[in-house]
Amino acid sequence: MNTTSILPLELRDVSYTVGGNPLIRNVFVSLAPESRTIILGPNGAGKSLLLRLCHGLIKPTAGSIIWQEAPDENTSNFQAMVFQRPVMLRRSVAANIAYVLSLHKIPKPKHTALIDEALTLAGLTDLAHRPARVLSAGEQQKLALARAWVTKPQVLFLDEPSANLDPGATHAVEETIEQIHEHGTKIIMTTHDLGQARRLADEVLFFHQGRMIEQTPARTFFGQPRSDLAQAFLRGELLWQTDHDVAS
């Protein structure tokens, strides 16, 4: 892992608007190292969009996203992302990981050890030479985690990584996420699954209709959420308030 810390990550008045439609609105947040941050909210809250903004896949239309101590604009060596439906390259499991190492200009002699380490972490060692596209959905997601982690990023963004998985595969993916976190990688993950948020979160960012409603430690959020919307969400109510209700 690169020794220069790029955390905390600060979002200062970040908004993202498409065709006059605000999808992310005036978000101020500071994300500290180490803790597992879960971005929680109903569908359409802007969770995935926020991850893409932080990861640099899209630029905010207003405000700024600031990485601490980033040596230059390019923070791709420090952070990685796993998508809800990751793209598996048409090659073997090991070659999928090797591709990322090549992109990061890591010398070839180091590849074997790093690939072995990543596959061991994800429990995929036996599948190293199998084409990635024949893996089950759960195995593909674990490969995506191993592939993202192989360069030892300081921050790993996870966009609903177990949304399409059965409970067994979800458990395996969560275990892999725990291990990655234990290796010192900051986890920032979206989910709309309350159970998963309870299991993994140290801190919760609750989003609704593009606004950050609250940022609280997980224990506080699940015990005594500050906002009415979060309380309603935890009670399992359908959140359908208008923009005006949210703003007020």
Added chain:
Amino acid sequence: MPDFMTVMTKAFTLVATFDPNLGEIVFLSLRVSLSAVFCATLIGLPLGAAVALYRFPGRTSLIVLLNAFMGLPPVVVGLIVYLMLSRAGPFGVFGLLFSPTAMIIAQTILIIPIIAALTRQVVEDLWDEYAEQLRSFGASTSRALPTLLWEARFSLITAVLAGFGRASAEVGAVMIVGGNIDHVTRVMTTAIALEVSKGDLALALALGLILIVLSLSVNAAAFLVREAAHKHHLA
């Protein structure tokens, strides 16, 4: 005029005995067409992929042009290459006219748009699926280009095959720039045209049979490669 069965029998006899003249023509045809396909692939694949990935002024016009040039008239290409390579032309000094090299140049020009246009479509479709993931890995567009070509390798066989089909069946351009000179620039298609005009239908038919068998063989081989790739989930 000989009857159909007589011509067929003679044609099969020529193929079975593998007449040396026939062999020479077949070998030259393959040399010219495969060389042209090789050159056009080297140019067409990256060109098509670049048009798919990069956004620049005139891109839409270039796409329309590439698509339109898939149906480029061979005689027009032959004529332009003829003018370029003739003694008074800008490349006349190289003395390439009426040589296999001139035929390769003409066929390359003919099939570049086919390979480039089909590659653009394949790579653009793939880019829709891969763009976010590759950007997340930190891949620049220039780095994504060879990756996508490799990922699409089995689909692109079809593009290369389309180029080979065009090259091997083409007669107009190679006739103009090659001159159909015996033992020098005579290929299967020009020989067929000549033998028909001379009335030697058996030789023409024998060449036609070989042309069809070659085309079938190349396509069958490509099909098998694609099937194997699908079986191993690489395509």
